[in-house]
Amino acid sequence: MKPLSATDNLFLMLEKRQQPTHIAGLQLYDFPEGAPANYVSRFAEELRQYNQPVAPFNQRVTYRFGRPYWKADSQFDLEHHFRHVALPKPGRIRELLALISAEHSNQMDRERPLWESYLIEGFKGRRFAVYSKQHHALMDGVSAMRLGTKMLSTDPNERNMPPVWAFDLKSKSDAKLTNRLDATTLVAAARAGIRNNLTAIPHVAKAVRDAWRKSKTDSAYTSIFQAPQCVLNDRITGSRRFAAESFSLARIRAIAKAFDATINDVVLAICGSALRDYLLDQNALPDQPLIAAIPVSLREDESIGGNQIVTILANLGTHTPDPAQRIQIVKASVQEAKQRMKTMSQQEIMAYTALMLTPAGMQMLTGLIPRWQAFNVLISNVPGPKQPLYWNGARLRGMYPVSMPLDRLALNITILSYHDQLEFGLTACRRTLPSMQRMLMHLESGIEALEVAAGLSCSHRNEMELSW
């Protein structure tokens, strides 16, 4: 019996019907070459043989004197966790995303190990899908993604590869998962944990006052005080909509080069463009630009390891119809925010982040209204595997993060790089943000607009069908 960490427990405490705190990943695979039509059924039989899960997949939450502990599940039942299901006809992306949307709305069974894995057949074109759902208390999104790719191989001929719940991480020497917290963790921790950071507040008050003063004199400056009110920040319900799309990394790189910007800048500008178009459709675009919270690395050279990840706020430039102007606004606001972070100590950064992310924290210092919101949307851009990966000969065609909207943060956008693609996963409250899946088309339009603005040829198309 091992006690849950404070962060893990946080996600149990934050969970409610309107706000389930699980995360997931969707992987799309091609059938291996020469596989028979009933390949998925056979594969399901194979996977069922792995009925002895390794930690943490065999651990469930138990309480002792009111404190939560991890404990091995003595009644582990693989049939609850591993499910072989099929898409209704005609088995398009539309049916797949509908299934994921429905399953992602369901809270997990707290009395069992907090994971589920769906092997999905009936996906047309000799493909299948895997939807892997974990409670955030079990594993954060980045760790789940890394574990889910560590178990894969660059060798299309490798076989007898176990599923993730039976994959012994220790058997791979390079496979140590970092303890990097994902953006969702930071936000949730900040929202709930502000009291723990109170001791750091004196260090931070000056930075807050500086930001406040600057916001009044410098209109181009993205302060932490200017996120507009927006439908994105209404209360959420328990209904989820998931939408996903792959875009060519080469297209994004070409745009970044043309504007002397980073990949991350381009991603944010595209998101800004899509949010603008979506909110215009909904007749709900604020006059002021939307503000995104994004986790970034403060190190210029990421190869030396030990990333220092902080959450900064970026101006998405949604107020302007001009794509070139938008990307310049994004770029400037990201650079400015990084610069500010670099002048602060680690403790100051933590406390500052907490203040920035939590309305309660801000209210304490400023006396602003509770409805006040420091940012409108959470956008995470996570580096993923650079080479094509295979699972028992099945090529991983795409992988999409399915994340966690929070109350007053009805949309989560997580982007993952994989081989030559950028994989966008959009997870939202279906009621707060109706027809959110249209954002996929708006993302494509956003890329095309930047290509036109940069004078690039606009010939590439995205890889998945836009079938919604």
Add this chain to the structure above:
Amino acid sequence: MKPLSATDNLFLMLEKRQQPTHIAGLQLYDFPEGAPANYVSRFAEELRQYNQPVAPFNQRVTYRFGRPYWKADSQFDLEHHFRHVALPKPGRIRELLALISAEHSNQMDRERPLWESYLIEGFKGRRFAVYSKQHHALMDGVSAMRLGTKMLSTDPNERNMPPVWAFDLKSKSDAKLTNRLDATTLVAAARAGIRNNLTAIPHVAKAVRDAWRKSKTDSAYTSIFQAPQCVLNDRITGSRRFAAESFSLARIRAIAKAFDATINDVVLAICGSALRDYLLDQNALPDQPLIAAIPVSLREDESIGGNQIVTILANLGTHTPDPAQRIQIVKASVQEAKQRMKTMSQQEIMAYTALMLTPAGMQMLTGLIPRWQAFNVLISNVPGPKQPLYWNGARLRGMYPVSMPLDRLALNITILSYHDQLEFGLTACRRTLPSMQRMLMHLESGIEALEVAAGLSCSHRNEMELSW
């Protein structure tokens, strides 16, 4: 806000991971004549239009000062409750029952109205299935079955028929659901509610003493003290196995006539035969005959209405290999038990039933060991619709009850009559009773053995594939 009845609340209190307290029904339909291949998808679209559920399907449980109430769900989300899913290939009964087994293992979301309905496509042979799951707190099994058939029509040409959650019972004059409690309710209420019946115990003590005395002198007499220890009465886990089969009512009637027995007697004898064969396979057949608890009507003429339903114990004759002897034992024990009930007042019957059904109650009076069990298995035989029914032109081909094993009652057998069939639904803990689905074959063998013993021609075969 309406408070939950004590019985409804009981099922919330009894629920735990190992013992979910929901029940369900599985209906199999033929496609309507001339329906296109994508009929089920279209039908799903139609059903999604019914997004305003009627009571009780719009009610969720809420707590006020620690007491549970029913309250309309202001965030009702049909996509959580109605799900369009597909069977993996090849879409046989095997895949269907595997899906039902898995879904029936999942606890329901207590924060939402306590029902789910699955429209299942990919069932081979131009068929589809509907799995309707309700928490027992919302509706007992018999009421659910009746409601689920009231909404159907005997007219194959009727259209625009709503799903059960939008079916307004009040619009049909004859549609009042009786308040008849099903057997599961009786058992659960007796187990948990024994204290409430304490005042009646003096009235009952004499009957108990009589039974005890008689059990010592009359070996053919089914007392309430002779249920043998059996694997059927081990602790259960949360894993379910569901198995179902249709048998020809004409075959059962012919056997009943040959042995001058009731349909119910024959059903019990067949169950006894199948249990004997199954337990022999498992090397776990007790020397003493198994005892079943069964709800019966005390009225000879059921047409006058106002059934008086009581739960009696019947000797299943599992100790003998002779089918003719077995049915005579069943018949005698049922008659004797009914006779005893008729000499008791309603209050005495209630209290007696409570004592009989609850080990705790018995222990109070007898000082027997806690492991003591009054009976081994719960068998309910419920009369259903006599005519073929249709839903928007789709003929109802079969309907099977999916019930609720309880701790120390690892198997529930519920039988439903429909048109010219007897529909057997067997629900068990998959771990306590491995390969329980083999009981389906043993049921068929049991019928054949009785046909041979009665000198009947044994030409009929059951209607569903025995594909496990």
